Amino acid sequence: MDLANTPRLWPYEPSNSPLPMPPQPVVFSQKELHWIQSEPLTSELMSIDELKSAVAGWKTHSGMTVEAILQQEGAPSMNDRQLILLLGELANPSRLADIGAGTMPMINVRIDDVCRTWTDTLDSRMMIPGVHHVTVARTHGWWEATHLGFATLPQIRQLVEHLDDRSRGKWKPGKLAEGQVHVLHDATLMAPSVDDLVWDGESERVEIDRPPFDGPALPIGEIFTPIHTRQGCYNHRGRLARCVHHLHRAFHNNIFRRGSARQWDDVISVQKR
Numbered sequence: 511m512d513l514a515n516t517p518r519l520w521p522y523e524p525s526n527s528p529l530p531m532p533p534q535p536v537v538f539s540q541k542e543l544h545w546i547q548s549e550p551l552t553s554e555l556m557s558i559d560e561l562k563s564a565v566a567g568w569k570t571h572s573g574m575t576v577e578a579i580l581q582q583e584g585a586p587s588m589n590d591r592q593l594i595l596l597l598g599e600l601a602n603p604s605r606l607a608d609i610g611a612g613t614m615p616m617i618n619v620r621i622d623d624v625c626r627t628w629t630d631t632l633d634s635r636m637m638i639p640g641v642h643h644v645t646v647a648r649t650h651g652w653w654e655a656t657h658l659g660f661a662t663l664p665q666i667r668q669l670v671e672h673l674d675d676r677s678r679g680k681w682k683p684g685k686l687a688e689g690q691v692h693v694l695h696d697a698t699l700m701a702p703s704v705d706d707l708v709w710d711g712e713s714e715r716v717e718i719d720r721p722p723f724d725g726p727a728l729p730i731g732e733i734f735t736p737i738h739t740r741q742g743c744y745n746h747r748g749r750l751a752r753c754v755h756h757l758h759r760a761f762h763n764n765i766f767r768r769g770s771a772r773q774w775d776d777v778i779s780v781q782k783r
Contacts, residue, residue, distance in 0.1 A: 598644025624689035651716030693725030
C-alpha cells in the first residue's frame with residue numbers, strides 16, 4: 511500500500527470513528543505500508559528478545575522478511591527496538607504518517623484485565639471540537655485486541671510527545687504493573703459486550719469465561735504504554751466508556767461532559783521507577 515496515494519479513510523475526528531485499523535501485522539513507513547503474514551507462535555510465554563527474533567522473520571506475500579524491510583528502509587533493526595502498546599490513533603498508519611513516526615513494525619496483540627478507554631481531555635490541534643486520545647484502565651476479566659509496536663526510544667518519545675502536544679506532564683510512557691498481553695494470531699477476537707459487564711456500584715468486571723489464548727504471553731512490565739497522568743479516563747457515572755463500546759463520535763456526542771474524570775492512578779497501576 512502506497513500511503514502517499516491512498517485516500518485518508520480515517521482522519522480521526524469526532525465525525526469519524528477510529529477505523530480502519532490494520533487487520534494484520536504491518537511494517538509502517540512514511541510512504542508505504544508492508545503487509546506481513548503472521549506465523550503462529552506455540553510457546554506459552556516469550557521474552558521480549560524472543561518475540562523480536564520471531565517477528566523479524568515474518569514475511570510479506572513476496573517473501574520479504576520484516577528485518578529485510580527495515581534494512582531496505584535504512585531503519586534500525588529489530589534488536590535496537592523496544593515494545594510499545596499502540597492505543598487508538600497510534601495504531602493508524604495515516605496518523606503515524608502525519609506524526610512523521612518513521613519506519614515501525616506493528617503486530618496484533620490481546621490485552622486482558624485492562625481496557626482501552628477515552629481520556630477526559632480534548633486535543634483541538636487538528637479540528638474543532640477536538641480529539642479524545644486513548645488510555646488504559648483496569649477491568650478484571652476483560653479482554654480485547656489492540657496493537658503492539660516495535661519502536662526505537664526516539665520513536666516512543668515522539669509518539670508520546672504527539673499526545674502531549676509538547677506541553678510535558680500530561681502523558682508519559684509508563685510500564686504497567688497489572689494486566690496481561692498476549693500475541694494475537696486471530697485478530698477477529700471480539701471483546702465482551704456491554705451486557706457481559708458486571709457492575710456492583712463501585713467497580714466493573716467480566717465474569718464469563720475468557721476465550722483461549724492463541725499466542726504466547728509477553729512480560730507486560732517490559733512494554734511501554736502511553737499513560738495520561740492527569741484526567742486518566744472519563745468517569746461515566748462511575749463506569750468506564752470503553753472504546754470498543756463507544757466509538758469516537760458516539761462518545762463525544764452522547765457521553766462527554768455528562769460525567770466527570772478519574773485520576774490516572776485510580777484506574778491503573780504502573781511500575782515505580
